[in-house]
Amino acid sequence: MIRQVVARHPLAADLAHASALVGIPVLLYFAGRMKNAPDPITVPAVVGLVLAFPAVAVRSLWPKTVLVSVTAVMIWYSWLTGDRHPLLILAAGVAAYTVAVRNPRRPTVQLVAGCGAALYLGDAFSPHFSLVTAATIPVLTFLAMATAFGDATRNRRAYLAEVEERARRAEQTREEEARRRVVEERVRIARELHDVVAHHIAVINVQAAAASHLVDRRPDQVRPALDHIRLAGDTVLKELGSIVGVLRQSDDPDQIEPTRGLVRLPELLETMAAAGLRVTFHQAGVVRELPVVVDLAAYRIVQESLTNAQKHGTGTAALTVTYTADAVTIEVVNAAAAGRGTAGSGYGLVGMRERAAAADGTFSAYGGPPGPFTVTAQLPAPIEEPK
Structure with a gap:
């Protein structure tokens, strides 16, 4: 909750930090003054106190500028008093941490090292310290620790962001895969339904037309047509029931269509012959x-x-089925009736092309009135060598 508020209002959070950084020492000073007689406040101390507040308050806006400015004020304060202002040291550490969080490691190290060198040189040439002095080492150590902590925070944030991005991409991939599988299932179901229904409805349509034609002229021949209609209706209902039954199975989701192969080819040819199509096989x-x-x-x-x-x-x-050592080839040739129209939904050709592609085969359909229409499919089926 607190992190969300800080992320939404960074400037307000910095103002709160600055107020705490300056306000707590001031309150402690006056509280101690009421009990004892503390040392009087000097003008440089007040200046350092006043400058520490805006340094922390705007460190998120201009972290590099704040670090350089606080370093300059610390050098000025050391030259005047020969001492360190604790609030300025804290402000420099906060600024170094912010620079490390916001910037890559190399420019951060260069900037902090430059500020540290400036602090050391300021002390070395100060009238209060010798040329070789160790007075800057505690401050430099504190700045180095703040920088290292900021760099570790930046790395952790980058790692968490990468993990979240990977999780987001993985979730997006799973959703896309789920949508793709749903689309594929819909296409396969639609293809199977079209193949089952279209064939038998075509047979029923032909037999119904024949029965309508014969009912007045030769009523004795109507019964065979009605028997074919009943048989085709029973067949399509059984196949639809088989499809629905397979779809309801949850143990084998890849099998969504009943198995029906070329072993049923004689039955298919008989059905087509009953529908009035003479097939040369x-x-x-x-x-x-x-x-x-x-x-x-x-x-x-x-x-x-x-x-x-x-x-x-x-x-x-004319139907030709050719078995070779590597494949099975199917060729269907028929004369297209002129003026009868060959335009349909187009789903049949699309379905045949998809079925051939699913079996890693090839498919082609060409021709039309006044010439023959040819459908050719070559499906790979290499003979397995005995082990």
């Missing part, structure tokens, strides 16, 4: 187990690419 290389991240990314890229082909294409697509 070609597989090259030896099928093997892929890393979880790569397997899931490959499946989601195929799913989103075929969904886009069904929505924006002519009803046909």
